[in-house]
Amino acid sequence: MSTPAHPRRATLSEVAALASVSIATVSKVLNGRSGVSDETRSRVESLLDERNYNRRNTSQSAAPLVDVLCFEIDSPFGGAAISGIERVAREQGIGMVVTGTEVTHQPGAAWVEGVLRRQPIGIILVAAALSEKVKARLRSRNIPVVMIDPYGAPATDAPSIGSADWNGGYLATRHLIELGHTRIAIVTGPDDMLASTARLSGYRAALDSAGIRPRRDWIRPGKFHHDDGLSQGIELLRADPDERPTAIFASSDLQALGVYDAARSLGLDVPGDVSVVGYDDLAIAKWAGPAMTTIRVPLAEMAEQAMRLVTRLRSEPELAFRRVDMATTLVVRGSTAPPRA
Numbered sequence: 001m002s003t004p005a006h007p008r009r010a011t012l013s014e015v016a017a018l019a020s021v022s023i024a025t026v027s028k029v030l031n032g033r034s035g036v037s038d039e040t041r042s043r044v045e046s047l048l049d050e051r052n053y054n055r056r057n058t059s060q061s062a063a064p065l066v067d068v069l070c071f072e073i074d075s076p077f078g079g080a081a082i083s084g085i086e087r088v089a090r091e092q093g094i095g096m097v098v099t100g101t102e103v104t105h106q107p108g109a110a111w112v113e114g115v116l117r118r119q120p121i122g123i124i125l126v127a128a129a130l131s132e133k134v135k136a137r138l139r140s141r142n143i144p145v146v147m148i149d150p151y152g153a154p155a156t157d158a159p160s161i162g163s164a165d166w167n168g169g170y171l172a173t174r175h176l177i178e179l180g181h182t183r184i185a186i187v188t189g190p191d192d193m194l195a196s197t198a199r200l201s202g203y204r205a206a207l208d209s210a211g212i213r214p215r216r217d218w219i220r221p222g223k224f225h226h227d228d229g230l231s232q233g234i235e236l237l238r239a240d241p242d243e244r245p246t247a248i249f250a251s252s253d254l255q256a257l258g259v260y261d262a263a264r265s266l267g268l269d270v271p272g273d274v275s276v277v278g279y280d281d282l283a284i285a286k287w288a289g290p291a292m293t294t295i296r297v298p299l300a301e302m303a304e305q306a307m308r309l310v311t312r313l314r315s316e317p318e319l320a321f322r323r324v325d326m327a328t329t330l331v332v333r334g335s336t337a338p339p340r341a
Helices: 012-019 023-030 038-050 055-059 076-091 111-118 132-140 165-178 194-209 226-237 253-265 283-287 299-315
Strands: 065-071 095-101 122-126 145-148 160-163 184-187 247-250 275-280 293-296 323-326 329-331
Touching: 012 023, 012 038, 023 038, 038 132, 065 076, 065 111, 076 095, 076 122, 076 283, 076 299, 095 111, 111 132, 122 299, 145 299, 160 165, 160 194, 160 299, 165 184, 165 194, 165 247, 165 275, 165 293, 165 329, 184 194, 184 226, 226 247, 226 253, 247 253, 253 275, 253 283, 299 323
Parallel strands: 065 095, 065 122, 122 145, 145 160, 160 323, 184 247, 247 275, 275 293
Antiparallel strands: 293 329
16 A cells, blocks of 8 residues: 655655665665665655655756767767757756767666766757666656657657658658669668668658569668668679669668768769768768768757757646657759669
């Protein structure tokens, strides 16, 4: 049977007595420190909620902070997202703590302890993910989470901001079809990321609408990296001229640059022998040679909106907001042209 709600806020000593633990243990839970078992932490957290303890007041003297967890923090994509978040945070006088994560898209075990000690106004995930256990701990401390381009399917328990990736995949492929290409390959992203599966779906839809049947061996897996474009580009383009694609849609600008290098290593010209379309419209796209046709993702706007949403959730915790996809657009430059006769 649960303890009935108390009309006044309990003291730490009262919570400690009810939980049969020391005041020091309750303090560890409040400040996100280690050294407390999961069972004890859960019991103390429940009592803090039931006894109306205002845990946000434990760090009243701290300056407002936002925690940013970014997958592949050193990538151009990560840098652009962090820059957009920082612009709005600076305008609002909010500090930032930025943490990178690799491979699993999830932070190390110590990350949540640091977050709970800092008591940020919110957390922004950039292509990163959190376990259900970590999310429960953050919810218990009233720390909102907002996701940018979420890894995997968008969570139902946190707002997310993405882009219209299906439409982007469709626009990229449709552009190549309208130039006269029918032999169009794709290098995809990770199959457990919504962004990459949506781009692939848009590619398939554009081919289907033009009556073009996609070749299974021209749908190549990747991780959004330059090396994917290079290795898969070589595999696609080393075939005889009559058997290789005349156009390749790469699911990121970095992949597209890899396809450029693959073509050059085989003595082929972009766009003379193979047209290439990228995705994201990072700064490097217009500096490439030739300048890259790509799909523009409004990453800066997505990051700025995520930061503004965090500050809104601070004062409107019940804000009804789940998912928004911002528009993607085709940017035509010099890497695409009609196929040679």
